[in-house]
Amino acid sequence: MTVTFLDPPWLHDSNTSTSGLSGSLRERRLILDAAFQEFTQRTGIRVKHLPTPESPQDQLALIRNLLQKGAVTPDVYDLDVIWPGILSEYLIDLKPYFTSELRSEAPEMLASYTVQGKVVGIPYRPYAGVLFYRTDLLRKYGYDRPPRTWDELEKMAFRIQKGERAKGEKDFWGFVWPGAAAEGLVCNALEWQVDEGGGRIIEDNGKISVNNPATIRAWERATRWVGWISPPSVTSYQELDAGNIFWISGRAAFFRGWATNEFLRNPPGVPFRDKAGVTSVPGGKTGRADTLGGFGLGVSRWSAHRPEAIKLVEFLTHREAQLEAVQSHSEIPSRPEAYELPTILKAYTRPGNQDEELAGKIVVRPSSITGKKYDDVAQAYIRALHSVLTRESKAPEAAAALEKKLVEITGFETETPPKEF
Secondary structure, X not given: OEEEEEEOOOOOXXXXXXXXXXXXXXXXXXXXXXHHHHHHXXXXXXXEEEEOOOOHHXXXXXXXXXXXXXXXXXXXXXEEOOOHHHHHHHEOOOHHHOHHHHHOOOHHHHHHOEEOOEEOOEEEEEEEEEEEEEHHHHHHOOOOXXXXXXXXXXXXXXXXXXXXXXXXXXXXXXXXXXXXXXXXXXXXXXXXXXXXXXXXXXXXXXXXXXXXXXXXXXXXXXXXXXXXXXXXXHHHOOHHHHHHHHHOOOOEEEEEEEOOHHHHHOOEOEXXXXXXXXXXXXXEOOEOEEXXXXXXEEEEOOXXXXXXXXXXXXXXXXXXXXXXXXXXXXXXXXXXXXXXXXXXXXXXXXXXXXXXXXXXXXXXXXXXXXHHHHHHHHHHHHHHHHHHHOOOOOHHHHHHHHHHHHXXXXXXXXXXXXXXX
């Protein structure tokens, strides 16, 4: 018997030999291939990988098309954390099969895969937003720790940028981040907004929270960065664009990226890998927030091999936890000065480097509460914020227009956001 598994291409691409992958990805792929051989030896069930397109939008389109058609394969899907609300009606409820495992999951992670009480995905490869920084430059300019607030980041970034440019690095920037009109901008902006007490775009109770002074203040602050401590072109940067400036060319002091997958993408040997430290995203008036990302495993309701598919999900999630424990010793920079990562990332920190008081709180995008309307909500949010960042619109007017649009899309009411998160 064979169970089919639809997996993102960055991990398993049937058209890419292991020799064509980076050292870290090649190692991970070989480990996982061995894991599937072990699964087959234990159960007698073979696993067939089905790679997906490169972009998340194309991946979702493919998966939705297969599920809507009632395709009996694939049996198991690797689901982005924002997809469950869109695909829930085509996936089985895994709660009865994973009762004990679900008790140990972080509530924030589990909430993203729970739709109307139905658990449609088991967290598989979670990660969160983090701030990467140049340890050598912080030492050079007299800083003994990374920034804990956006105010501190601005001051550090400007000072380092000014100093490096004075030494001849004319295209050096203090802070790079993905500012293109894409989903990555929602992840960044959710952190900015929550940090200031502006709410989570749409709250768990279904109330909309975008048109408020805190959110407007956060948008205006980010707009001020563009052309000051961040390049004018940052509003066109995808995650890889910003990451390459930090990791490859070394032309930035700070970079907002994602934990774990950044280390997979940038193994030892990448030019500035050994000079990188990592910490929680800086905070504002109400604390520090790190947006949840990652993948979970779901089983198609059309699967002809449901018991076998559930066995594969159980095996993969247990194996991934073991793999993370091993990688925690090799995928993190060799000389980090400080770790202030959220609880979700404990597997990626070395003992003794965790500072719970400084850790950010995990926040989730409003994908479960909005269900199939999430993409419309996200696109409206992206358009409004991006117009502010490019100075085509003023933040107060854009936030007011966005609020009206979200009411129109969702039918939800508006609310003054909570003071704490």
